[in-house]
Amino acid sequence: MPAGSCHRAVVVFPRTFLTVALSTVLAAPFSGLAAESALTTTLQKTGSEVTLMSVHFRDTHIGWAVGSGGTVLKTIDGGQKWKKQSSGTTILLTGVLFADEKAGWIIGANGTIRASRDGGVTWAPQVVDTQVPLYGISFVSPQEGWVVGGNGTILHTIDGGSHWTDQSSSTTAALYAVHFLTPLRGTTVGAVGTVLSTEDGGATWTAQETQGSVTLFDVYFSDPSTGWVVGNAGAMFHTTDGGNRWVDRTLPCTKTCRRLTDLLRVRFTDAKTGWTVGERGMLYRTTDGGFTWQEHGAIANVSLFGLSFPEALQGWASGEKGTIVHLKIGR
DSSP states (O other): OOTTOOOOOOOOTHHHHTTOOOOOOOOOOOOOOOGGGOEEEEEEOOSOOSOEEEEEESSSSOEEEEEGGGOEEEESSTTSSOEEEOOSOOSOEEEEEESSSSOEEEEETTTEEEEESSTTSSOEEOOOSOOSOEEEEEESSSSOEEEEEGGGOEEEESSTTSSOEEEOOSOOSOEEEEEESSSSOEEEEEGGGOEEEESSTTSSOEEOOOSOOSOEEEEEESSSSOEEEEEGGGOEEEESSTTSSOEEOOOOOOTTOSSOOOEEEEEESSSSOEEEEEGGGEEEEESSTTSSOEEEEESSSSOEEEEEEEETTEEEEEESTTOEEEEEEOO
C-alpha cells in the first residue's frame, strides 16, 4: 500500500448480498470538469427503495436495473421513467444482462438464473445444478455466455441458457465478476486476489498473479490486451498483455481521504477513458488510460454497485435505496 495510505478492515463482499449495507458518508460536493468535458450527474426517480445491485443499458434509451426482493426495473426513455417488471421471484438479484433488445438474463442468490425473450416482460427460470449465490454474468451472443459465483463456480451455456454446464475453476474462492470479449478469451475475478483467465472458452482456466490478496469485485477489458480489475480498499490492477502481467494502480488516500474506498465496478468506453464507482457513492474517472484518476467525490449519498456505459458520453450507476444516477459528458 502506498505511503500515507489509510489502513482499515477489509469489507467482505458477500455481506453486501445479504443486504448488510456499507456505511455511507456524504463527501464534498462535486465541482465539475473543465467546460469542454463537463460531467453532469442526475439522480433519476425509480419509485423504489431497494438496493439495486446491477444496471445494464443496451443503448441510451433502453435499460434495466435489478436488486433485492426480486426487483427488476426497465426504462425505455433513458431513465426518465422506470417501470417495475415482474421477475417471478423474490430472491436477491445481483446481475442483469441483455444480449439484444429481447434476450436477457438475471442472476442472483440460491443459484438463480432467469431468462427473458420479450425484453423483460416475462422471466422463466433456467435449470442449474447449484445453490450457490451467483454474482457475475457475461454473454458474447444471445446463445453463448458465462455466469460465476460462490465456491469458484463457473457456468457456461451455448444455447441461451437452456442448458448450463460446470467449468472447472480449480478454486473455491468466490468469483464476483466475469468478462468475455470473444467466445474464447475471458477473465474472472474474486476473493483473495483471484484472477483466472481462459483462451479456450473456459475449457481450462489459468490463475494469474496480481501480487495481492485483496478481494476483487469487477473486471473489464477494453480490448483483448488491455484490462482492469478493481476491489477492496481502492485496489486497482491494469494489464496491457492480456493478463500475463498485472500492474498495481491502487488508488491512494488523498488529502481529504478518510479511508480508502472499496471500488465495486469499473468500465472503459475506449482505451483511455474509464470509470469506477464504489462505496459512499464515490466516482473516479480517467482520460489517460488509467495513469491518473480524477476523484469526483460522491455522486450519491449511498454505495454504488452497478455501472453501465452504452456509449462514450453517457452512463448509469445504480446502488442502495433505489438509486440510479445518470452520467453525461458534454457542455
